[in-house]
Amino acid sequence: MNNETSFEIFLNHHDEEAWSATLATLQRSIHEVDRNATQIWFAFYPLPLYRALEQADDRAKLAAQLLLLGDYELKNQIDTSHRFLYGHRFWPEVKKAIEQHADQSTEGGVGCGVSGVGTSVLHPTPNTQHPISSQTKVYATSLADQILELARAVAEESKVDESLLVGITAVAFMTVQQAGLLAFKRAPGAVKIDRKHAKKSPEQVLRERAKDDSQGLLGFLRTVNKQWTVTWDENDSRANYKLRELQDLAWGAASDQSRDWKAIDPRRVEGPIPVECRSASCGTCWVGVLGGAEKLADVGAREGKKIKEFGYIDTAEPKPVIRLACQAQAQGAVSIVIPPWNGQFGKYLRSLKEGDDQSLRAVSHPESEPKTETIQ
Incomplete structure (x- = not known):
């Protein structure tokens, strides 16, 4: 009922x-x-x-x-x-x-x-x-x-x-x-x-997202030695870690051993971001980018292909709000959010949709039945 x-x-x-x-x-x-x-x-x-x-x-x-x-x-x-x-x-x-x-x-x-x-x-x-x-x-x-x-x-x-x-x-x-x-x-x-x-105002949150780490008085001379902060929970003052210039989000997270991550989430084998393959093959490390999407390197061909196959997002944007952490290289401070699950469902959902579309076409445009001749 x-x-x-x-x-x-x-x-x-x-x-x-x-x-x-x-x-x-x-x-x-x-x-x-x-x-x-x-x-x-x-x-x-x-x-x-x-x-x-x-x-x-x-x-x-x-x-x-x-x-x-x-x-x-x-x-x-x-x-x-x-x-x-x-x-x-x-x-x-x-x-x-x-x-x-x-x-x-x-x-x-x-x-x-x-x-x-x-x-x-x-x-x-x-x-x-x-x-x-x-x-x-x-x-x-x-x-x-x-x-x-x-x-x-x-x-x-x-x-x-x-x-x-x-x-x-x-x-x-x-x-x-x-x-x-x-x-x-x-x-x-x-x-x-x-x-x-x-108590934080929306303007304060936006300012914190936009802020980059100071690199010191001679920071302009630094290249690969620059360090950036990745915040993975804006409502937890301890939820952040450092990574180097052009280091991907997942590698940087692995250096954070401040908590028993597996006790919090079995998928977190090292650091706050769940990881498995580090090659965009599993989809475990997907994240949402709340602030600083423009400070991440553009989506590469492999990341763009796999993130669509996983079902997380289907877009041609070079800097979307959903990324694979093992592929997203940082060029500044960013604020992310980590989903509590992962999977590989994109192909399956597309197959369902294609099946529905075919059914709709069949209903909307039924094929005419073959004519049969009557033999006198």
Whole structure:
């Protein structure tokens, strides 16, 4: 029996393409401090992978086939997955607003949860998992409009800049879609950073990301001897290490023996960044770049090819926000975030998409049946 609410049904009519369009619309409304962070979060928790696992006959077998390691289940990280977003500071308020919005949507039709939001008919997409009968109508404003309206309402109530809430609100919508509204409501809704870091202004965070290490009075004479700081958790004052000019992020991380890394995460065999092959063959060392992407060497041919095969990102940008740490050479201080899992799922997801596209073409343009002659 399907116990999904109207709000969940509405969300589940949005596939990867719909979400990509939504994020493109929202991008200009997101504060600079969370612009990269929001893109990174959606790369860390890809909707197509979630759906593939949900639809699999044997979920565990598919996870093993895709070499998924670590915690890739968003339902286990409802309050923590977005800790690296500045907007995480407002998570309790956003979470509460989402729950109220979902409840009101269920009572009065999706789109009625926020004051001033109009309605329009939502038509099911060909790939939807929740077909709607011709007698049923689900009313809703667009996904982007709902996110913006809810962020605006929370901003007014909390007396904060609306742009600081757009990214985290989008994250909350996707979290409901993947974790389910019931699990979402059960999460405590706590802020997972200490008071000292929570007090930082967005401008202060941006300044810290942009700052480079001083190389001393004669620093301009240094070449390969330059040293740069890599911050891998902006909410932990001890979460940083040094590396040399043009050293890749993974090699630099290996020199950090300040903690028992394997006890924290079995994938971390040396240093805070999980590593295995160091040759862009395994995908273990992927990271998100919050600040300083321009200070990393351009993506090389191998990194560009493999990062797409792994499924992490599909872009021709020379300095994207998702990198393989074993390939990304630093030419300045950078701030990164490390995902709690890794895998190799890009080829599999593309094969599913190609199969869906072929099915859609067959439905849209059925081949005419061969004519048979009637013999008198």
